[in-house]
Amino acid sequence: MARKPQTELPDVFAKPGQAPQRNTPIEDLPKPAEPAPAQPRAPSGDQPAPAAATPALPVPAPAARPASPPRAVPPPCPAPSRSAARGVAMLAGAAVLVALLAPLLEDDLLGHYGFATPAFRAQHETALMLSRQEQKLRELEQRLNEAVAQLTATSADLQQSAMRSTDGVAWGRLLSLGRVADALRGPTPFAVDLAIAKSVGAGIDEFQPDLGKLSAYANTGVPTFADLNREFRRIADEALRPGRGILPTGLVRRLTELNQWTSSSPPPADPTPELVQSATARLNDGDLAETIALVRQVSGAYQGAFAGWLQDAQARVNADALVRRIDRSLTALARELPR
Amino acid sequence: MQILMFAKQKGGVGASTLAREMGTLAAAGGERVVFVDLDPQASLSKWWNRRTAGAADPPNPALAATRPDQLLGVLNHLRATDSTDLVVIDVPPSVHGFLLGIMQAADVIIIPVRPTADDFEALPDIVDMVERAGRRYAFVLTQAPTGRRIRAVEEAVPILARQGRVAGVVRFRGAFPAAGAVGRTATEYEPNGKAAAEMTELWAYVGAELRKMHRPPPSNLAAVV
Numbered sequence: 001m002a003r004k005p006q007t008e009l010p011d012v013f014a015k016p017g018q019a020p021q022r023n024t025p026i027e028d029l030p031k032p033a034e035p036a037p038a039q040p041r042a043p044s045g046d047q048p049a050p051a052a053a054t055p056a057l058p059v060p061a062p063a064a065r066p067a068s069p070p071r072a073v074p075p076p077c078p079a080p081s082r083s084a085a086r087g088v089a090m091l092a093g094a095a096v097l098v099a100l101l102a103p104l105l106e107d108d109l110l111g112h113y114g115f116a117t118p119a120f121r122a123q124h125e126t127a128l129m130l131s132r133q134e135q136k137l138r139e140l141e142q143r144l145n146e147a148v149a150q151l152t153a154t155s156a157d158l159q160q161s162a163m164r165s166t167d168g169v170a171w172g173r174l175l176s177l178g179r180v181a182d183a184l185r186g187p188t189p190f191a192v193d194l195a196i197a198k199s200v201g202a203g204i205d206e207f208q209p210d211l212g213k214l215s216a217y218a219n220t221g222v223p224t225f226a227d228l229n230r231e232f233r234r235i236a237d238e239a240l241r242p243g244r245g246i247l248p249t250g251l252v253r254r255l256t257e258l259n260q261w262t263s264s265s266p267p268p269a270d271p272t273p274e275l276v277q278s279a280t281a282r283l284n285d286g287d288l289a290e291t292i293a294l295v296r297q298v299s300g301a302y303q304g305a306f307a308g309w310l311q312d313a314q315a316r317v318n319a320d321a322l323v324r325r326i327d328r329s330l331t332a333l334a335r336e337l338p339r
Numbered sequence: 340m341q342i343l344m345f346a347k348q349k350g351g352v353g354a355s356t357l358a359r360e361m362g363t364l365a366a367a368g369g370e371r372v373v374f375v376d377l378d379p380q381a382s383l384s385k386w387w388n389r390r391t392a393g394a395a396d397p398p399n400p401a402l403a404a405t406r407p408d409q410l411l412g413v414l415n416h417l418r419a420t421d422s423t424d425l426v427v428i429d430v431p432p433s434v435h436g437f438l439l440g441i442m443q444a445a446d447v448i449i450i451p452v453r454p455t456a457d458d459f460e461a462l463p464d465i466v467d468m469v470e471r472a473g474r475r476y477a478f479v480l481t482q483a484p485t486g487r488r489i490r491a492v493e494e495a496v497p498i499l500a501r502q503g504r505v506a507g508v509v510r511f512r513g514a515f516p517a518a519g520a521v522g523r524t525a526t527e528y529e530p531n532g533k534a535a536a537e538m539t540e541l542w543a544y545v546g547a548e549l550r551k552m553h554r555p556p557p558s559n560l561a562a563v564v
Contacts, residue, residue, distance in 0.1 A: 012413055013373070014404040017392035019384040023377055024406045026435045 140189060140220065147192045151179070155196070172200040174333045180204065181326040184214070184222060184319045191218040203329070210322040214315055222319040223312045229283055231309055232291070236276050239305040272298045289317050340418045341549050342426045344445035346476075348465040349458055350432040352451040353481040355382040356515050357541075361449075362400045362427040363524045364542040370424040372400035373417060377407045377441075378431040390522030400427070407437060414444055425549070434464045442472035446552040447545065449506060451481045454495040466502060475548060477506035479541065485510045506548075507541040510534075 014020070154175060176197040183190035194211065197204040204211070214222060223231070279294040292313050295306050343361060345354040358374065366372040376383040384402060391398045403426075405413045410428075417423045428445070430438055442448055448469050452458045469476045478499045483492045492508060499505045510533070518528030525534035 012403050012405065012416060013397075014384075014387075014402045016394040016398050017388045019376070019381075019388050019402045020404050021381050021385055021388070023379050023381055023384075024408070025379045026377065026407050026431055026433050026437055029408050029435070029437050 143189060144192060147189070151192060151196050154179075173197075173203060174330060176200050177204065177326055177330055177333070181323050181330065184323050184326075187221040187224050187227060189219050189221045194218065206329075207322060207325065210318060210325070213318050214322070217315055217319075222315045225286070225288060225316060228288065228309065228313050228316060231312070232283055232295075233280070235305050235309055236280065239302050240273055240276060270299050270301075272302050276302075288313055292317065340414075340421070340423050340426065341447075341553060342414065342428060342445045343545065343549065344428045344430065344442060344448045346430055346438065346442065346448050346450055346465055346469060347432050347452070348434060348461040349453075350380075352432075352453055352458065353509065353515075354449075354451045355386070355429050356519065357449065357451055357479060357481065357509070358383055358427050358429040359386055359400075359519075360524045360526065360538045361542055361545055362425070364526060364538065365425050365427075365546070366399045367526075368546075371422065372425045372427060373423045374400050374402045375405060375410060375413070375426060375428045376402065377405075377410065378429055380431070383429045386519055386522055388522075389520075392522070410441060411444060434468050439468055439472055442469055442474055445472075445474050447548045448472070448474050448476040449479055449545065450476060451479045452495075452499070453482045454480055454484075454491040459495070459498070462502075475552060477504040477544070477548065478502075479506045480508040482511045483508050485512070506544045507537065509537050509541065512537075 176193070179193040180190055180197050182188075183193045194204065275294050275298050279291045282291040282294060292310060295310055295313075298306060343358075345358045347354050355376075355378065362372045362374055374383055374387060376387075384404075387398075387400070387402045391402075401423075403413055403417070414426060417426060428441065430441065450462075450465060450469065452462060480492065480495055480499065483495075496505055496508065512525070512532070512534040514525040514529045514532050514534035518525045521528070524538070525532065526538050529535055
């Protein structure tokens, strides 16, 4: 890289060999107010630093404070007048009123100014959850409508095909089974596909026991591996990090145990952190069945946290197994079709 | 102008050493570098004084003498005067709320950490703060024992990697204190040594991270037209 010309240095730079050898401890500074969460910033080399309560440049060394004039003796306080006493009484009354109304106004008032009280947060989270559920319902409805429209079109095609070909029924079975398998592969609802497959006699009955295990997911779809991976990490973080810690306590303890100089620390009583760590490793390897087996062993205190995830994960394992069976059946059906 | 910050929760992790090595390598590559030393111990400033004592020309890397509460103003000034390509900031071991503002101004934050349980237990607070700042960051495992298969290092790297990127491993080598004593860096003091090789490799990573965050200023279309 070509060396750039060193421009004349502004006065903010220290002179060679004369940099101050002691700086103001940061702890001596007043603690700033908690800033807003960081906004994602476009990478740039030319954006200004965030505004801060700092004085503008140039930055002179703090000048010696001039000797302060002798402090004047304040005049004696006058005795409070009657009107002042009335004012004080009114202020006290107002203060009592505010104190009495505060519990009623706290959430709205503080929420208005951006302070999140527990009740405000709970209300906000509930609203958010409802909004998400509504959105999910809308998405599901849309998917269902699309699926019905697509299936109607497919059925029409199939009918035409059936009229054109004596093998139409076989094609119909093949396509409808294929749609069920496709729906099971992703997080797509498969109730409609299943109904169509049954109506065209696609031989879906042979898969009924396995489909029965997934009936709870017919209208919502089975979560994908990626969904489960994400959800597992979220649950593990929440369950195993009691404070605001970032690194899982299990990882820190593991290192502590592995280092020779701390080998005297007692072994952990609860195997859950280790189990979750192993499960995470299995999940990273893509081995969902083994992950489930490990998570099932977590101690009682954590079972509740992982219960929903276990159910979803087992459904995904069942769905994948079912898809493999359907695929084999599809291959067999395809062989029967004329070339 | 870009900002490289070295943040830590524990002292003695080698942040000042990394800062001077990275800054000097950047300067050797043609960048106009400015050090900012906010650590009251002023290790970086003292090293810079040893390095530049008696120098006649404006040194590169330069050093901006600023109090912590004036830093953001200084950064804006440097940006406005276009006198600097890279600012390397060394801060004291702290998670004081004041540092969050500096982190948010940084392009890349490096968190040096030694492979000890004490260091790892001190990590969550600083990582929490860096993540709140929302800036790109990476760990550097510092003062690692030399040797091919050191258990503490072998275990530490994957643990750090689960939390974030690991920029590299820097071993405990005599070249660092020897070079520092005469105001030099390991890459200058022993250019063919292992310490220099590690630092060059680390700078390749850090420089690449900085380049990812760099966007050249828009060209003056009016002038072209």
